[in-house]
Amino acid sequence: MKEEKELARQRKEESKKEAREEKARLKAEKKERKERERIEREEALRLERALQEPQEEETVDEDLLETEALSAVEEAAAVDSEAERDEFPEIEETGTYESEIAEPYPEKEKELARQRKEESKKEAREEKARLKAEKKERKEREKRDREASPGELEKPEIEGREDLEAGVLLEPGREEADAEEERERWLSRLRNSLSKSRLNFVAPLSKALANRRFDDDFWEEVENILVSADVGMDMTLNLVERTRERMARDKVKDPEALLDLFREELAEAMDMGQSKLRFAEDGTSVMMVVGVNGTGKTTTIAKIGYLLRREEKGVILAAGDTFRAAGIEQLEAWGERVGLHTVKHKQGADAAAVVHDAVESARARGVDVVIADTAGRLHTKANLMEELKKIKRVAERGAEVTETLLVIDATTGQNGLIQAREFKDAVEVTGVILTKLDGTAKGGIVVAIVHELGIPIKFIGVGEGLDDLHPFDPQEFASALFS
Numbered sequence: 001m002k003e004e005k006e007l008a009r010q011r012k013e014e015s016k017k018e019a020r021e022e023k024a025r026l027k028a029e030k031k032e033r034k035e036r037e038r039i040e041r042e043e044a045l046r047l048e049r050a051l052q053e054p055q056e057e058e059t060v061d062e063d064l065l066e067t068e069a070l071s072a073v074e075e076a077a078a079v080d081s082e083a084e085r086d087e088f089p090e091i092e093e094t095g096t097y098e099s100e101i102a103e104p105y106p107e108k109e110k111e112l113a114r115q116r117k118e119e120s121k122k123e124a125r126e127e128k129a130r131l132k133a134e135k136k137e138r139k140e141r142e143k144r145d146r147e148a149s150p151g152e153l154e155k156p157e158i159e160g161r162e163d164l165e166a167g168v169l170l171e172p173g174r175e176e177a178d179a180e181e182e183r184e185r186w187l188s189r190l191r192n193s194l195s196k197s198r199l200n201f202v203a204p205l206s207k208a209l210a211n212r213r214f215d216d217d218f219w220e221e222v223e224n225i226l227v228s229a230d231v232g233m234d235m236t237l238n239l240v241e242r243t244r245e246r247m248a249r250d251k252v253k254d255p256e257a258l259l260d261l262f263r264e265e266l267a268e269a270m271d272m273g274q275s276k277l278r279f280a281e282d283g284t285s286v287m288m289v290v291g292v293n294g295t296g297k298t299t300t301i302a303k304i305g306y307l308l309r310r311e312e313k314g315v316i317l318a319a320g321d322t323f324r325a326a327g328i329e330q331l332e333a334w335g336e337r338v339g340l341h342t343v344k345h346k347q348g349a350d351a352a353a354v355v356h357d358a359v360e361s362a363r364a365r366g367v368d369v370v371i372a373d374t375a376g377r378l379h380t381k382a383n384l385m386e387e388l389k390k391i392k393r394v395a396e397r398g399a400e401v402t403e404t405l406l407v408i409d410a411t412t413g414q415n416g417l418i419q420a421r422e423f424k425d426a427v428e429v430t431g432v433i434l435t436k437l438d439g440t441a442k443g444g445i446v447v448a449i450v451h452e453l454g455i456p457i458k459f460i461g462v463g464e465g466l467d468d469l470h471p472f473d474p475q476e477f478a479s480a481l482f483s
Contacts, residue, residue, distance in 0.1 A: 119325045134464045186470055190480040193462035197443030201229040202482055205262065209255035219244065229444035230413045235451040239265055259482065267478035269447055274456040275472050278430070279369070280400040284362045286355070286370045288395070289433075290388060290423055291407035293376030296435040298327065300407050300461065301371050302334035303469035304433075309338065314367035318358035319344040320351040320391065323375040331373050338466065351375060351387065352394040359398040370399065385426040392427060403430050405458060410437045410445055417448050424453060431458035433469075438462045443481060 204225045208218060219240055226236040243258075243265050252258050279285045287304070291297045298321070305315045317335045319342055321327035328344050335342040343358035355372045362370045372395065374388060395401050406429045408416040416434075423429050432455050434446060449455055457472040 130464065137463070138465050186467075187476065187480060189462055189468065190470075190476065191483050193438035194443055194477075194481050196439075197229065197437075198481060198483075201225060201444065202259075206255075206259065209258055212253075212255060214247070214253075214258075226444065230448060231444035232414075232417070232448035232452060235269065235447050238451070239269060239447075263478045263482040266447065266481075267474045270450050270457070270474040270477065272450060272454070272456040274431075275458055275474075277458065278402040280402055284359060284367060284370060284399040285402040286359060286372060286395045286399045287403040287405060288372045288374060288388070288392060288401060288427070289405050289407060290374050290427060290429070291376065292419060293324065295376075295407045295409040296461065297321075297376060297407045298331050298373060299334060299464065300433055300435060300459075300469060301331065301373055302338050302340075303461070303466055304405075304459070305335070305340045305371055306338040306466050307469070307471075308369055309340065313369055314362075314365070315340050315369045315371060316358055316362045316365075316367050317342040318355045318370055318372040320354050321373045321375045322347055322349045322351050322354065327373070327375070352391045355391050355395050356398070359395055363398060370395075385422070388427045403458075404428060405431050405433055406455075407433045407435060408445075408449075410434050410443065411439050413445055414448070416445055417452065420449055420453055420455060424455060429455055431456050433457075433459045433461065434472075435461035435469075446477065 205222065208221050208225070211218070223236050223240055226239065227233060231239070239262075243261050246252070246261055246265070247258060250261075252261060277287070289297055289301050289304075301317060305317060308315050317331055317340050319328040319331045321331065322345060325347070328347060332342045332344060341361075343354060343361055345354045345357070351374060355370070358370045358372065361367070372391065374391060392401055392404070404427050406420055406423050408419060410416065412419075420429065420432060432449055434449075434457055437443060437460055446457055446460075450457060459469050460472050460477070461469045
């Protein structure tokens with residue numbers, strides 16, 4: 001307990017120190033910027049007088065003219081600044097947010113611009129290569145699906161929806177058939193994506209069951225298997241206890257029947273009954289998407305927008321990740337790809353102001369949903385977590401924040417559970433989106449998040465394609481894992 005208190009005290013001191021340093025840095029940069037602007041105004045005034053005044057004109061007191069002009073410019077700037085504070089009282093300079101970045105020093109402007117240009121080109125090349133690989137992967141997957149289900153009719157994934165939006169009359173039963181085919185394709189992808197978790201979890205479990213000796217050694221081995229799959233110790237003991245009780249009550253002795261019991265108990269443990277997205281009853285809904293860098297947050301936002309658009313909902317994206325280089329451009333490119341408008345400011349702008357403008361734009365256009373991107377941040381940085389609260393406060397001035405969705409990389413295992421706990425304490429996370437399930441052998445993190453934190457899983461991602469993000473269904477997940 002003493003060590004925890006000491007650690008908490010140290011974190012608090014570090015946060016205060018970071019806040020003081022950040023405030024001092026911003027103050028110095030602000031002073032430097034004002035001095036630079038003053039010099040630029042003086043040069044502009046001198047040049048203007050040189051161009052406008054005739055050579056033979058009667059001489060005047062240049063120092064007096066310069067003083068009067070500078071006073072007028074400064075008075076106008078003060079009026080503008082006061083009006084901006086009156087209009088956005090919530091959006092204030094605290095000096096503690098990493099996203100509130102002052103303009104660079106004059107000697108670094110050219111170098112910074114060059115670096116950003118190079119980074120944008122690099123990301124553009126990487127995006128092009130990724131899209132090409134994704135297209136190739138999608139074609140191979142469709143080919144495998146056709147080979148696995150011979151005789152099924154091919155149907156492009158979007159054309160059918162476009163027929164509906166265009167008002168074309170479909171054949172009776174066509175929509176239901178298309179939905180069933182799409183579901184079968186998804187289940188096939190899900191089974192393939194969980195192959196690593198299946199080898200790490202279900203295969204050892206089946207091997208242990210094959211001995212037909214359900215003694216204490218057997219149950220200890222089951223516990224080790226569950227823990228190694230990142231189910232978590234608490235949930236492991238709970239799951240084993242419930243399975244043993246049902247086994248005794250139903251008098252189950254067959255290994256296959258016991259495996260079915262495990263599947264049913266696992267599905268029940270993951271089911272919170274809150275997997276669907278929530279929307280405002282009246283007006284615009286705001287969905288904040290948070291998480292650390294590298295989890296696939298930006299692409300996930302585009303995929304959610306794509307799914308909502310297929311449900312005939314109006315969607316606007318808010319490029320609130322103003323800190324990461326090319327973060328705004330990446331979200332805008334994804335928005336164009338799925339046909340969604342993106343509200344953006346320049347890099348380094350206040351993220352809360354971006355979300356405010358997006359909400360106002362959505363209200364003016366009658367748009368249903370604003371999906372707000374936020375800067376990727378470490379869950380251990382208290383001042384950065386505070387910025388999320390600020391964004392939420394500003395968004396709630398004009399709309400209802402119905403969801404705060406945390407994107408977690410499934411390959412991080414128990415570290416993802418720590419992230420979820422920290423974000424939940426800071427911004428009241430309402431749902432988790434688990435990405436990259438196709439790249440992990442520890443799919444048990446799904447159970448741990450639901451059980452230990454009580455946060456429902458809203459979506460799971462199994463690839464880079466637009467159709468690789470799907471609403472989470474506990475029964476489907478358990479069936480695919482044990483198949």
